[in-house]
Every structure is written in structure tokens, then in C-alpha cells.
Amino acid sequence: MATAIAQPVSSSSTGLLRRILELVPGLLLLAAVGEAGKLIEQSIAGYTKSHHLTFPNIEYVLWAIVIGLIIANTIGVPRLFKPGVLTYEFWLKAGIVLLGSRFLLGDVLHLGGISLLLVVVALTLSIAFMHLLGRTFRLKPKLTSLLAVGSSICGVSAIIAAQPAIDADDEDASYAIAAILALGAISLFTFPLIGHGLHLSDKAYGLWAGLAVDNTAEATAAGALYSDAAQKVAVLAKTTRNALIGFVVLAYAIYWASRGQAHAVGNKAAFLWRKFPKFVLGFLLISLLATLGFFAKPQLTSLANLSRWAFLFTFAGVGLRTNLRELGRQGWRPFAVGAIGEVFIALVTLALVYSADRYLHL
């Protein structure tokens, strides 16, 4: 009897150990790519300084993403490394929670309040525009819904959350994810250039990146590529946007259920809680603790550095998971709808940020 009970416990702990061990190669790869990015940044900075050269500082973020992209699209990421590489979302969320320690709760409420206002306006306009585009390009209505959710709220996570709620096909979700990932990669390289071209302040740029770039990882990276301060604001704005995911998915679920093309939503409060990104609560709680003086100054520095290490793993993962060939195979129409929609969203949010900077004093 004792053997019969001990057997499953033993096999489940072995299974857990095996799953943890499976992550090790990929985690080492993330660390190696991130460290290489840091090393390149420091080497270039050291060389230009010692030779009295003027050269713009290219952050480790860009190097880590580019190295990851090169590996993923030349030799490819071997199967052995994939489980660990796919943990980059986990590090992103842990990094965002830790970053909360760098915000006073008052700042969170002020900037978060402005972000919320802008998110609601941008969301309404972008969803309406995406559906108009979807009809024009004759995309399947549910694919259009997924693209609208992905580009207006929070990229891939929103698509994953919406797919079962509106009973969309796996294929539609794959198309929408491919388009959003490709567009996220493009945003990463274009947003900082446009921001510098328009001489946006750190706050204005961070708010713009947080409101317009789809995936949280890409929005964080786009902010970090501009400046440290811009990254903070981008994460805050993006987190505000993420917090609305449940409401938008619920609205879509009710819409498709009313047309008899999705199952009805039972308990709406439970639905909202299930879809709510829990790391937002962690971010707010750490910010509250920091505001109450729970951490000493050197401890706050350690927390900020831990957050940077977590983001280092994330940025390495962003490059390593982007397979350009696979993205290219997904067809041009979802990509075209996504791309036109993204340009629209980028312009609308830029106008909103300019207005907020002028009238709400960021």
C-alpha cells in the first residue's frame, strides 16, 4: 500500500525535476546572448571613449535582440534549447513586478491615470478601424477580431486570451500571432528612430511606445532603446493597457455569443479575474511597498538591477523566438491589415501623447 502511494509522488517529483532540467540549456542560451549584448555595448563605449570618438551609445537591448535574431534565422534554435528560451515571458513579468519598486504610487496613479484615459480613446478608435480594414480586405470576421484585440490591447497574450473566449480557429490565432509578432519586431527598430527624429521627451516617447507597441516585451525593449526613463514610462503605460485585456475580451465574447458563434459567458466577474494579468497587481504592490519606505535605498538599487537582469533574459528571448521565415509563410493579408492598423494606431497615439503633453502636463 505504502509503495502504491509512494510511487506517484516519486514519479511526479522526478517529472518536475526533469521539467526544470529541460529549462537549463535554454536559460543558459538566454544568459549568453544577453551577456554578449552587454559586452558589445561596453566594448564599443570603451573603445569610443578611449579614442575620443563621438558615437551614439547602442544599448545592449538592441545587440541582444539582433544576436538572437541572427541565431534563430540562420542556424535556428535547437529543440534542446526551446523550453528554456520560451521562459522569456516569465522573466518579463517578474522584471515588471520588480520595476514597480522604482515608482512612487503617486506617479503610478498620475501617469497610469493619463495612460488609462489615452488607452480608452486609442482602443475605441483602433478597434473600429481594424474592423473596417478587415471588411475591406475580406478577412474572416473572427480573424479580424483577433487582430483587433492583438493590435489594440497587448499583442500575443490578448490573442491567446481571446481565442477560446470567441471560439476562433487555431489557424486564425496563428495568423494573428504571426502578424503581430512581425509588426512588433518592426516597431522595435522604427519607434526609437521616429522618437529621436521628433525630439520626443523621455516621458512622451515612453508613453507613446507603451500605448502603441503591441507585445509587452517589444514595448519594454522599444522604451529601453530610447532611455532608462522612457523604459519606465513605457512599462507603466503598457501595464495599464494590459489591465484592460479582460474587459475587451469579455466584450468580444458577449458579441460573438449574441450571434450564436461562441459559447455564452457565465459568471462575468470570474471571467474578468481569469483574464486579468496578475503581474499588474504585483507591480502595484511593490510600488506601494517602495512608497511606504519598506526598502532602503541600496535595496531599491538591488531591486532595480534584478529587474534589469530579468529584462536581459527577456530581450534575448525576443530575438530567439522571432522566426522570420515562419512569419513570411503566414500570408500577406493578415499582415497587411495588421500593418495598416499599426500605422493608424501609431499616428493616433502619437497625436494623443502630444495633446496629453500639452494639456495634461506629463
Place this chain on the structure above:
Amino acid sequence: MPEATAALRRGISLDVYAVTLAFVLALLIRLNLIPPVRW
């Protein structure tokens, strides 16, 4: 892509683990149980 979809679907449920890890690390730092973290 289905592989990425499955991984990310699993990733959403990892929110709680990410928050837990962040708080455990924050507590260890608060109690000075780990040395200062450098960048």
C-alpha cells in the same frame, strides 16, 4: 506557431509564479539575505 501558442497559453498561467519569484527576491533583499545585486 502552434508550439508558440501552446507555450504562451502556458505562459499566462505562469503570471502567479513570476509574481511569487519577484516577491521572494524582494523579501530576500529586504532581509539582506542576498548580497547587493550589481548590473
